Amino acid sequence: MSIKPARTRVAPSPTGHMHLATARVALYDYLLAKKTGGQFVLRIEDTDLSRTVPGAEQEIMDGLRWLGLNYDEGPDVGGAYGPYRQTDRRDIYLSHARTLVNNGCAYPCFCTPDRLEKVRQEQMKRKENPHYDGVCRNLDPDEAARRVANGEKYIIRFKMPKEGTTTAHDHLRGDIVTENKQINDYVLLKTDGLPTYHLAAMVDDHEMGITHVLRGSEWLGTFPLHVNIVRAFGWEEPTWVHLSVFLKPSGKGKLSKRDTSIAMKDGYSVFIKDMNDLGFTPEGVNNWIALMGWGVAEDDVLDSSQMVERFSIDSLTPSPAAINFQKLDHFNATHIRLFTSEDLAARIKPYFIREGLDVNDDILLKIIPLIRERLVTLDDCIAFGGFFFKDEVSPNPEDLVAKGLDAAGSAQIAQRAYQILSEQPGFGHEASEPPLRAYVEESGLNANQVFGILRVATTGQKVSPPLFESMEIIGREKCLQRIQNAIRILQTM
Template sequence: VRYDGLCRRLDLTEATRRIAAGEKHVIRFKMPYEGATTAHDHMRGDIVTENKYLDDYVLLKSDGLPTYHLGALVDDHEMQITHVIRSAEWLPTFPLHVQIIRAFGWEEPVWVHPSIFLKPSGKGKMSKRDKAAVMKDGHSIFVADLEGLGYVPEGVLNWIALMGWGVAEDDVMTLTQMIERFSIDHLTPSPAAINFQKLDHFNGTHIRLLTTEDLARRIKPYLTEAGFGVDNATLLKVTPLIRERLVTLDDCIPFASFFFKETVEPNPEELIAKGLDAQQSAEVAHKAYDLLASLPDLSHQTAEPPLREFVERSGLSANQVFGILRVAVTGQKVSPPLFESMEIIGKEKVLERVRKAIESLEGM
């Protein structure tokens, strides 16, 4: 609702008298009605607004406190702010702020109004009220939530930095590189739609850039919170095996939890190799058990050659034999490399898991 101009032409002496008499009042900025206001945005160029469309905004409220329009500008001036970078949502009051600064005779800062972030659909502004919708897909627009969902600061920063920034959209950069390369000259006025797939891409990439020690330190809380007793020595061995598979830090739970369990409980149906039945799969598992039991240890170098020789002699495929072992040992069809996993788990636990898998298959 635009101000009706009731007191716009009130004589200063009369206004002062009524204020002194205790009448409730505000102080407005007297916007010129004629001509136009030209405000320069570094990214958008000159923005020209006819003054007849501008309002006499309140600068001091009836309680004497300043509105944002006055307070923010005075604060920026006193703090010698040289660049004001704020959302494009402030463009409607941009002419007012420019007029206020010029009325004071102050030097204008460099103004930049980046575009707002749009919803993933590209329709409408993304706001905090959209939290419930995006959380359904396992994402969030709140930083605190992103941390809990396993996103690393480096990935989130990289993702946000490239929204509205005119560089290649798949540029992976560290914070130092972002600082070195950033320039307001590269900002673009086009609104950017939130793209959580790109967030996943950048997050996974930055996870893979972490050192083994740093990544192990970051994933440990997720495993601990899930109820697993995690010793650092084992975790440092496990981390390189799962690094390439992680999109978020909490992905460590499905990919690494079997390392820290006493036992696993695979789906019996998944123990059956393609092209074989339960009894045939049990026979394969039994022979693999005997072979593994005969070895001095299950290090990668010790276990892989004889197991591959067994595959060749059996007439079966590696997928069939190793598939049975993978599910028996890890409890899942997709896992980190089998031989490295068995080495870390240890001979005793591996044999116990294979033995239980045999019992499960024979009972089908």
């Protein structure tokens, strides 16, 4: 690991919901910056006006903050290398495009979209690779300049060398050698005066002093182009790291944000904005995405500081990774068990409130040890602890009937239990459990039957945290009331 501080950037387009892949790039960027004492930058790549979605930029910033990936520089925090929104940098790209035209590495192109489309069709018909046919590449520079001066519409294309090969170095894959003739004369500057990614990203990465470019492997195809652009400017290249892509859970095909069938189903989502609602924690999500594409040996439950400590771009993996929601569950549940009681209480409180429950903070803190290891997602607190905040519970009558018994028999047990509990001077679980256990012994019933009735009676549900501890928190009065109510239900069945 280099000691030199790294400047990294995540550069999403505000074209839709922020998803897992963006979050992972940001995570790695963040980790590398922290590890080396450098800076992590957010840059918004909004040069395609037609695809920009209102609110998407905010969603990205909110998502990064939710994940705890606070950027040192960005549109809303500023920084010495701004502006951080590409539409605010038009002039910068324009002058750089001119530089390239002037040094012969780029040229104006006057071809109409119509003609281009026709050329493409013909090439396809001839089973050729669709590519720009180079009409304007061969224009006399003076004539081209004249036409530009005359106000003719034009774009600027990169003049890709026709001969030879380009060797581009990826940190994970080594040298990638491509024949130059395979690479098109890509558009650098569009009719609307805005740059394409190819120009904008290269210019910005250089101008912003980015030392390590981490990006998706979908950029591998244009990687040689990018390297040529950087070299045409005479700039030093950053370290290029092309990350593996995320595959659908099936492993068939790239994970797409347009694929709604898996975007949000069964309580899972690929969008960061949904994670909180679904009860996932930043710790769980970060841990999950961190390990898809990063080989950490052993101990793979890591918090942010442990990740920083261990992170290295050398241990990133180049192969595609299928996402696995079961693992998200695992990491989420594991991190929940690691939170302090106060922290966990604060985190689950909103879910109770969302459910319309009146949360008592004392009770909230008391139930934490009872429900903590049962939570996979934070919103599971409702299923395991909602009844603590209800005045009454309404058990399903059938659930009150113990296994192997009928309603009348179950009612008798409930009655006896009621009697035992009301005769007991104390009510804590230490006071209540022994006499009830003794009753189980002498009655010849099993604990499941007796405790099961009480569980359903007092909590209103078949599955709950440990019975006696729960009853203690519910309180003597409420418990007796609820058991009384259960007896009534059983007697009228």
